[in-house]
Amino acid sequence: MKFLVFIEQRDGRVRKASLEALTLAAKLGGAPAAAVIAGKDVAGLARELGKYGAGKVYVADREDLALYSNRGYVGALQAAREKENPGAVLIAATAMGKDVAPRFAARNASGVLADVMELKLEGDRLVGVRPVYSGKARATVDTGASPLAIATTRPNVFPAVASEGAPEPAIETLELGALEIRAKVTGVTATGGKELDVTEADVVVSGGRGIKGPENWPVIRDLVDAFGAGAALGASRAVVDAGWIDHQYQVGQTGKVVSPTLYVACGISGAIQHLAGMGTSKVIVAINKDADAPIFKVATYGVVADIFPFVPEFAKAVRAIKSE
Amino acid sequence: MNSIVCVAYVPDTETRIRISADGKSIEESDVKWIVSPYDEFALEEAIKTKEAKGAGAVTVLSLGPERAKTGIRECLARGADDGIWIDTKGADMDALAVARNLAAAIRETPHDLVWFGQKGVGFDESLVGPMVAELLGIPQIANVIKFEAGEGRVVCEREIEGAHEHVESPTPCVLTAQKGLNEPRYASLKGIMAAKKKPIVERAASVEEATSRVLKLELPPPPKPCHFIPGGDPKASAEGAAADPAGAARELARLLREEAKVI
Numbered sequence: 188m189k190f191l192v193f194i195e196q197r198d199g200r201v202r203k204a205s206l207e208a209l210t211l212a213a214k215l216g217g218a219p220a221a222a223v224i225a226g227k228d229v230a231g232l233a234r235e236l237g238k239y240g241a242g243k244v245y246v247a248d249r250e251d252l253a254l255y256s257n258r259g260y261v262g263a264l265q266a267a268r269e270k271e272n273p274g275a276v277l278i279a280a281t282a283m284g285k286d287v288a289p290r291f292a293a294r295n296a297s298g299v300l301a302d303v304m305e306l307k308l309e310g311d312r313l314v315g316v317r318p319v320y321s322g323k324a325r326a327t328v329d330t331g332a333s334p335l336a337i338a339t340t341r342p343n344v345f346p347a348v349a350s351e352g353a354p355e356p357a358i359e360t361l362e363l364g365a366l367e368i369r370a371k372v373t374g375v376t377a378t379g380g381k382e383l384d385v386t387e388a389d390v391v392v393s394g395g396r397g398i399k400g401p402e403n404w405p406v407i408r409d410l411v412d413a414f415g416a417g418a419a420l421g422a423s424r425a426v427v428d429a430g431w432i433d434h435q436y437q438v439g440q441t442g443k444v445v446s447p448t449l450y451v452a453c454g455i456s457g458a459i460q461h462l463a464g465m466g467t468s469k470v471i472v473a474i475n476k477d478a479d480a481p482i483f484k485v486a487t488y489g490v491v492a493d494i495f496p497f498v499p500e501f502a503k504a505v506r507a508i509k510s511e
Numbered sequence: 512m513n514s515i516v517c518v519a520y521v522p523d524t525e526t527r528i529r530i531s532a533d534g535k536s537i538e539e540s541d542v543k544w545i546v547s548p549y550d551e552f553a554l555e556e557a558i559k560t561k562e563a564k565g566a567g568a569v570t571v572l573s574l575g576p577e578r579a580k581t582g583i584r585e586c587l588a589r590g591a592d593d594g595i596w597i598d599t600k601g602a603d604m605d606a607l608a609v610a611r612n613l614a615a616a617i618r619e620t621p622h623d624l625v626w627f628g629q630k631g632v633g634f635d636e637s638l639v640g641p642m643v644a645e646l647l648g649i650p651q652i653a654n655v656i657k658f659e660a661g662e663g664r665v666v667c668e669r670e671i672e673g674a675h676e677h678v679e680s681p682t683p684c685v686l687t688a689q690k691g692l693n694e695p696r697y698a699s700l701k702g703i704m705a706a707k708k709k710p711i712v713e714r715a716a717s718v719e720e721a722t723s724r725v726l727k728l729e730l731p732p733p734p735k736p737c738h739f740i741p742g743g744d745p746k747a748s749a750e751g752a753a754a755d756p757a758g759a760a761r762e763l764a765r766l767l768r769e770e771a772k773v774i
Binding site: 255257258281282283285286288289290292293294296297298299300301302314318319320321322323324325326327328329330331332333369370371372373374375376377378382383384386387390414434435437440441442444448449459460463466469470472473483484485486487488489490491492496497500501503504505507508509 | 522524525526527528530537548549605606607610632633634635636637638639640641642644645646649650651652653654668669670671672673674675676677678679680681684690691720721722723724725726727728729730731734735737738739740756757759760761763764765766767768771773774
């Protein structure tokens, strides 16, 4: 089956989750996949995609695509789909991907296997697995009567593998004609400074009620720093609702869904609504003074401890072992 | 400015999930149903807009079996004017089929704004809103956390990774509500009484071949028991071990490196 992958870029940076989708497409298809990228001055980015399994890249490079628009970016994907005629389209389930995929699917009278954590080909059918009901069940889904198989892949679940020395992909320019952009992005305000977003991090360190007050975030942030560049800060709903930190840090049913390699829950009891956001993390460390807290039911490693003697010691131990 | 708010009536997130005998759906007896929490943000914003403008209607649109009407009544009690119920007669419908049925009803109802929650809690697909926008051929703004209605246009902020996107769009348009947009109101007793007299129009769903199917629904494998590292805290040491936070921290770091291989 031929795969086409939508590649997301913002500010000239390709999102890692898109490289994960591309690696997966090349693996499932057993051959280099096609990719499509939209933006301004993105031809250089397109050439880099060969390493991740792109044999061909469709490029829509225009001034009016500098900022995201649903009409422009879905238009680019649709133009690539018409030229390439793939059997399946993969899109990373990021904010942009979730904006693009359903609209593109409806345009092609197709469904979407949304936010899958496993994906395979059974004959010419795409079959995915996704958690449902706050992670209390898992659904195996396929694309039924869809003329085009479309899936969005959960970030940080599938590996992005670069093979050095892979040939540069063929580049094909897309002509989109005049774009009448209606919902227009007029600006982008960064909310987290240079911080890594919690959905993109390999390590997430989250704080809950057990941190006792917003004045203690530095203790948690110090542990984030100890893990280094791929780590990000998260929070439970309780502390967001209490106003100790902004909603963008919230992990859970009404916050962000994360699947990092390592999730460290500091002073979080582990209500079902929190587990819905982090239950699929590969390794979970729970630090809580209540040995009966539900977080320990899903934790790989647990320490029954108050945050304050323990977390600073843990940050010290992580720094020590990383410098070995 | 007329708003249509599309709401899903879903299992409460605290509900215990049991798989039914067909292995593809949940056992629905004993399930507590709620208006999906993100749809509450959508409804609140539509009612606020109507109050601010002093004009326009708020119509609640829901698709589902008989119980969906209970969800519509809850929304009417909070201040929506009327409802439309699309009866699925127990048929299971995927996102595109839901979107097609909603779009058909929306086409026949005056609207400037079509609101959704950013996802329906439970299946968490985030598909139906943008699909409806495509079927209606109107713009969409998803994940809205700030909203302002002007004349024939809206100005919004939407949440993306680590940033807010500022978006302007003409109406009609589809909007999906994200947490942070507002604080939904509760229904007043007066509102609950008034809701009983508000009209709910009924339509029959048209069922078509599914473009996404659940082949199997199962409980996740039980997690492995937690490996407790003793001695974390002087006051709360596990298993009566000697309190040694520094030693426990070193042991945890060692396990993460040597056993879990994650640092």
